[in-house]
Each structure stands twice: as structure tokens, then as C-alpha cells.
Amino acid sequence: MTSLSAVLKRNAQSAQEIVAYSTATNPTVGIFVGGTSGIGENTAYAFAKYTPYPRIHIVGRNADAGKRILEKLQTINPNTHATFHRHDMTLIREADAFSKNVLEQEKKVNLLFLSTGFLKLAGRTETVEGIDDRMAINYYSRWRVVENLLPLIEKAAENKENARIVSVLGPGNEGPVNMNDLDLKHNYSLLNSNRHFTEFNSLAVVRFAQLYPKIGFLHAGPGIVKTNITRDFPWYIRLAAQPLMFFATRPEDAGERFFYISQGSPDYRTGSHTITGSFKSLKEKSIERGYLTPELQETVWNHTEDMFKAALAKSNK
Numbered sequence: 201m202t203s204l205s206a207v208l209k210r211n212a213q214s215a216q217e218i219v220a221y222s223t224a225t226n227p228t229v230g231i232f233v234g235g236t237s238g239i240g241e242n243t244a245y246a247f248a249k250y251t252p253y254p255r256i257h258i259v260g261r262n263a264d265a266g267k268r269i270l271e272k273l274q275t276i277n278p279n280t281h282a283t284f285h286r287h288d289m290t291l292i293r294e295a296d297a298f299s300k301n302v303l304e305q306e307k308k309v310n311l312l313f314l315s316t317g318f319l320k321l322a323g324r325t326e327t328v329e330g331i332d333d334r335m336a337i338n339y340y341s342r343w344r345v346v347e348n349l350l351p352l353i354e355k356a357a358e359n360k361e362n363a364r365i366v367s368v369l370g371p372g373n374e375g376p377v378n379m380n381d382l383d384l385k386h387n388y389s390l391l392n393s394n395r396h397f398t399e400f401n402s403l404a405v406v407r408f409a410q411l412y413p414k415i416g417f418l419h420a421g422p423g424i425v426k427t428n429i430t431r432d433f434p435w436y437i438r439l440a441a442q443p444l445m446f447f448a449t450r451p452e453d454a455g456e457r458f459f460y461i462s463q464g465s466p467d468y469r470t471g472s473h474t475i476t477g478s479f480k481s482l483k484e485k486s487i488e489r490g491y492l493t494p495e496l497q498e499t500v501w502n503h504t505e506d507m508f509k510a511a512l513a514k515s516n517k
């Protein structure tokens with residue numbers, strides 16, 4: 201396990217490297233989808249801390265949190281130009297609306313950081329676009345934004361700057377998926393949906409890294425981080441989870457660790473990586489078990505494109 205002090209040292213060193221290309225006329229752009237709380241919020245703070253001229257986009261629904269975070273980013277680095285975007289990212293049309301805004305405002309993107317999520321015990325809950333909301337927030341809308349913004353991330357890579365996409369979730373939970381019911385319309389359970397969206401994120405990371413060899417693609421688990429992710433659980437479950445918090449990472453330390461993989465460490469500059477919160481690679485085991493085959497990558501991505509089309513058709517009705 202890479203210690204926090206080693207992470208801090210490397211992050212500080214990376215600031216000396218980023219200074220070579222992060223200037224007032226060429227700011228470094230970080231997008232934090234799910235940046236209004238927890239891991240996304242704290243990684244955005246680290247981004248502002250180590251980047252001389254950051255342009256930061258924070259996406260979430262909570263406008264009060266957005267306002268508070270923009271103010272804090274300014275105190276961390278007065279050169280920060282930050283914008284809050286209010287969107288419900290369970291919807292593909294909202295992912296498109298946000299992407300359109302970024303495509304109009306930015307010439308390149310150095311980091312696309314995806315950490316939207318919520319926990320709940322209820323079963324399949326379809327959005328107006330016909331996708332289960334947990335599957336949408338953890339996979340479909342995340343990768344819709346990736347697909348839309350890839351041209352801007354490629355631009356950063358062509359400039360030989362950091363160009364990475366990080367999806368924060370739970371590698372290690374990959375496994376066989378229901379090939380006849382990929383979006384789990386008929387076979388939904390919390391376990392099945394966890395396995396499907398975890399597997400889909402890892403497949404997408406591997407697939408896109410082959411198509412875009414100059415960009416780093418990561419599916420990264422956080423371990424246990426003391427955030428508000430359990431906010432929608434009943435009080436007795438939150439109480440039962442309290443002992444786990446004893447072992448939890450502080451959000452600000454998680455921010456440093458996620459900045460390390462997102463920009464600080466050169467190890468993740470290109471290629472595909474599925475890693476734990478202590479940076480242990482899980483990809484080899486998933487490949488060995490047959491969970492990341494090229495056939496699966498294509499089948500699941502074709503399914504994903506079909507879901508985008510169907511969702512938007514429903515949205516436009």
C-alpha cells in the first residue's frame with residue numbers, strides 16, 4: 201500500500217510538473233461529476249491545490265453545496281475559475297445537456313472524474329427514460345459523458361498534458377452478467393445490479409483504453425471513506441455501519457489519494473486500470489476469470505449505445 205505521506209510527496213512533485221503547462225492562457229481543466237460531496241468534492245480541492253491555473257466544473261443537484269464548494273475552491277487557489285452545474289445525472293438527456301455546455305466552454309479536458317452515486321434498498325426504479333436509476337447513476341450516464349467529452353480529453357493528450365478519466369465505484373465485484381437482460385428489466389436485485397454496473401465500468405475502461413491509447417482510463421474503488429453516501433439509508437442501518445467508520449479514510453485524505461491516481465502519479469497516464477483504494481490492481485484477476493473479454497466489451501458497449509438511443513427517444517416523447 202502506498203502510504204499517505206508518499207502520496208502527498210508525489211502530488212507536491214507533480215505540481216512542479218503541471219506548472220510547465222498550466223498557465224493563465226492555458227488553464228488545466230477538471231470536471232467533477234458528483235463533485236458536490238465526498239470523494240469528488242475533496243478531489244476537486246486537491247486539483248485546485250496542486251494546479252496553478254485550474255478551471256473546475258462541479259456537477260450535482262445540491263445548489264447550496266455547489267455554492268459552498270465554489271467559495272472554498274477560491275480560498276484554496278485564487279486563480280481557480282469554477283462553475284457549478286445543476287443536473288440530475290440519472291438522466292441521459294441531462295448528461296447530454298451538461299456535455300454540450302462543456303463542449304461550448306472548453307478547448308480541452310485534463311481530468312474527467314466520475315463519482316456520482318447513492319445507496320438505497322429499494323428495488324428497480326425506472327427513470328422517465330426507462331433506465332433503473334442506480335444503473336444510470338453508476339454506469340449509463342457516466343459513460344454518456346465520457347463518450348461526449350472524449351474529443352476534449354484527446355486534445356489534452358495531444359498537448360502532452362495529463363488526460364485521464366476516473367470512474368469511482370467498486371472494482372473487484374465484476375462477474376458474470378445476464379446476457380439476455382443486460383439492463384436487468386426482468387432480473388433486478390441489488391446484488392445483480394451491483395455486479396452489472398461494476399462489470400460494465402471495468403469493460404468500458406478496458407475497451408476505451410484500447411481505442412484511445414494516449415488517455416488513462418481508471419475504474420477505482422475508494423475503500424471505506426467517511427462521506428455522506430449512506431444518507432438515504434434508514435437510521436438503524438447507518439447506526440449499524442458506525443463501527444466501520446472507525447476504519448474509514450478521511451475525505452480529505454481520499455481527495456489526495458484520488459488526485460494521485462487522477463493527475464499526480466505517472467503510473468496511470470495511459471492504459472486501463474482497475475484498482476482498489478490502496479492502488480492494488482484487480483485487472484489481471486478479472487481477465488483470468490474471463491470477465492473482460494473483447495466479445496463482452498463489444499456486446500456491452502453496443503447494448504449501452506442502444507440504451508442511450510432508447511432513453512433519448514423516451515425523453516423526447
Ligand SMILES: NC(=O)c1ccc[n+]([C@@H]2O[C@H](COP(=O)([O-])OP(=O)(O)OC[C@H]3O[C@@H](n4cnc5c(N)ncnc54)[C@H](OP(=O)(O)O)[C@@H]3O)[C@@H](O)[C@H]2O)c1
Nearest residue numbers: 234236237238239260261262288289316317424425427429
Ligand atoms: N464512501 C465510500 O466509502 C464508498 C465506498 C465504495 C464505493 N463508493 C462509491 O464512490 C462514489 C462516490 O461516493 P462518495 O462517498 O463520494 O458519495 P457522496 O459523498 O454521497 O457523493 C455522491 C455524489 O453523487 C451526486 N449525486 C447523487 N445522485 C445524483 C443525481 N441524481 N444527479 C447528480 N448527482 C448525483 C451527489 O450530488 P448531489 O447530492 O448534489 O446530487 C454527490 O456529489 C459512489 O458511487 C459510491 O457508491 C463510496
